């Protein structure tokens with residue numbers, strides 16, 4: 729039973745893992761004995777996180793922009809060659825550009841959809857090309873509670889995260905036959921740089937504490953367990969689902 733949840737020795741690429749939820753998961757996987765590939769656009773930040781986490785286990789870093797297709801393919805192929813076959817891909821990189829829908833610029837719309845949805849397709853397709861040959865792999869897409877419930881001023885983000893929910897089902901449908909399991913994790917409100925502005929707003933902070941049944945924000949380390957489960961043999965027949973890690977918020981919507 730002990731080995732059922734093991735990720736020891738697995739190679740795990742986590743996009744956008746230089747801070748926030750990605751960094752939290754990276755630390756969890758390193759401590760669980762996986763070899764983690766750190767990613768972000770900033771080479772210095774990638775190097776710094778790589779150095780910090782190296783104290784706990786095996787870590788390498790590859791800086792690239794998940795939206796820049798030619799570079800994505802080149803980097804995934806390099807990782808496969810230099811680090812070894814990827815067992816797990818976690819599509820975590822994500823951004824916000826907030827504006828009321830009637831004022832949202834096309835640039836704000838396309839930038840968010842490009843990073844939060846299109847890049848999940850770009851990176852997954854490149855990684856899956858290798859996983860399909862091996863007839864084995866796990867893909868985890870980081871969605872959001874906003875795939876289920878909208879909030880004002882984030883229509884671009886809601887549309888992208890809603891898209892991830894269906895893209896996850898599509899990947900599960902097409903790649904299940906190759907023994908690749910694709911699932912998503914939908915975090916509720918977690919304290920990170922992405923949500924710092926909201927947490928600093930007393931009204932919004934009070935709203936979160938009131939609406940979330942557990943009465944508090946999530947902590948980045950609280951995503952680790954679900955990510956480990958979806959990366960391990962324990963979830964080998966779980967395919968196409970979104971698991972919400974939200975302190976019960978969706979249950980109470």
Ligand SMILES: NC(=O)c1ccc[n+]([C@@H]2O[C@H](COP(=O)([O-])OP(=O)(O)OC[C@H]3O[C@@H](n4cnc5c(N)ncnc54)[C@H](OP(=O)(O)O)[C@@H]3O)[C@@H](O)[C@H]2O)c1
Pocket residue numbers: 743744745746747748749750767768769770773792793794795820821822823843870871872873914915916917918919920921922923
């Ligand atoms: N925090 C929450 O409450 C919450 C709730 C639901 C869902 N989520 C989702 O969880 C994921 C992580 O969020 P977070 O709160 O941890 O955000 P964060 O603290 O802002 O971290 C985002 C990470 O993504 C990287 N990144 C951004 N654009 C990138 C690109 N084009 N290519 C490669 N890396 C890129 C950033 O590094 P660089 O900027 O250096 O590239 C950073 O490492 C996102 O998908 C977000 O939508 C978060």
